[in-house]
Amino acid sequence: MSGTRLSPARLGPRDVLHVGSAGLRTRPLRVVLSALGIAIGIATMIAVVGISSSSKAQLLRQLDQLGTNLLVASPGQGLFGEKVKLPKESIGMLSRIPGVEQVGATGDLAQSVRRSEKIPKDETGGITVKAATEGLLDVVRGAVGSGIWLNEANGRYPSTVLGHVAAQRLGITAPGQQVHIGGRYFTVIGILDPLPLAPEIERAALVGWDGAGTLLGFDGHPTQIYERSTDRTVSAVRELIPRTVDPQNPRNVQVTDPSSALQAKAATEGAFTDLLLGLGGVALLVGGVGVANTMIISVLERRHEIGLRRSLGATRGQIRLQFVTESLLLSGLGGLAGVALGAVATYAFAASGGLPWVVPLWAVTGGFAATLLIGTVAGLYPAVRAARLSPTLALHTG
């Protein structure tokens, strides 16, 4: 008998899980409360990342729809700060640049638009009057929400199409109503949907190009020329626009890319989230301290159990493993609940704003890995204390 080698048996994974969860099963309320801190921390982080990712996905989707191949040519400032005009024939010139597929233009009119003539002229409400070419709507990928777009026939008569902001400010809700422009009443024949790439058109009353000339004295000089080219030629077209539009004074022509603002927004989306992420991190830390605290109490309360297990043949390592497992389970449960909570919060936000629902996998795995790390760290000290308990003291009643 003295020849037998003594070596402790290993606990299988199932047994480790069993002893590690024994303390949790008997105290469900405490489990919930101490996992809550971790859950809140993880939920915050997942929701912050999820919401910003969803917003970003929405912007990118919008960009995709709107395209990044739109450029706008407009008059810059002259050498001495004086107002310059684009040549009348520049629309035609621009459409001949290789790669350009669609061209449209607006021309500013020095008129105001009002609901009736009784309203003073200078109360414009920030709404301008513009002459618009027929091709404009397609270039900016706009849509008429109600009514119809300008065409050759109706463009000659006193009729106007309102941008959606302009319609709101004027209190026009449906086509058929009248507005007062330049001393006469125009019939509203259409109201546009929002135009994220052309906010200036959203705030304008549009009149047909030819009608503007005959009815409102428009001089025919465009103030904004919108063009779309193939994606590959965008930068080449951009180079060519100033010389083509105004060969004498190419410096007077300013070219802008309206989608760049959206692109910049998509790129910076998530910058402010660092602060919220930090807050989530603090919550997570507090949650970790909560778990450590629960574990220390658990070890104190279960001295007898520890003594008993030692008397049944548990090694110090097995006691340590039991309590680290318990701590891991505790924080892991909190982490799972937090991931679910954060995903649901993101879903609610996305659904209410009509955004795509995006919860990045890296955030989920990262958050969960963080909880496991916290669980290990929080459980280690209590577990070491539990393992160091002398079995006789642990069994001592009192």
Next chain:
Amino acid sequence: MSAVVELNQVTKEYPGGVTALHGVDLRIGRGELLAIVGPSGSGKSTLLHIVGTLDRPSAGSVTLAGHDVAALSDRRLSALRARHIGFVFQSFHLVAGVSAQDNVAEGLLYSGLPRAQRRRRAALALERVGLADRMHHRPHELSGGQRQRVAIARAVVGEPDLLLADEPTGALDSASSGAVMELLHDLNAEGATIAVITHDGEIADSLPRQVRIRDGRVVADLRTGAADPADRGGER
């Protein structure tokens, strides 16, 4: 009779200057049933812990099932306990909220047996202590005497070489005490080696050997011949 345990000049000093045991010699042979008696604070529990390798002596040697305890690491001592020793405590130390069967199966957890086998042997052990019909009861659904019998089942489920009981009847009324002692007698009759600490003179007198302790010394070691194991047990 081969020795299960042999203590040689064992001394135990606690930090703080209390000497709980002074040069104790004790030999427990295979198949013995003995009582350890003595006034409170005389060192009975200390002795039992040292015999059961839960504590190490300050001086002297302990040999258990052929192993020199002083030479073993904490890991090997744990394995020694898992394989060779069963403990029964005055306050049962059952795991709350866990069925009797699972409590008994816990006694084999550190033995390396697969789970199904642990549970099967736990059921057999519960039958052995007369609690076949209480298999799925949890501790709070059992009487004190039944709880102690569950604890005894847990201690013997691994068929240890030595069963150590520290006042197993201390928290029980006389009827339950009688049932628990009868069970210990029966187990002894089937071959178990058992040492019982008790305050109860009547219980001590009913056991074949009494080791009397006072102030950390063995003052008497009597073989009364009472209740010869061969005459008892077996009917349950």
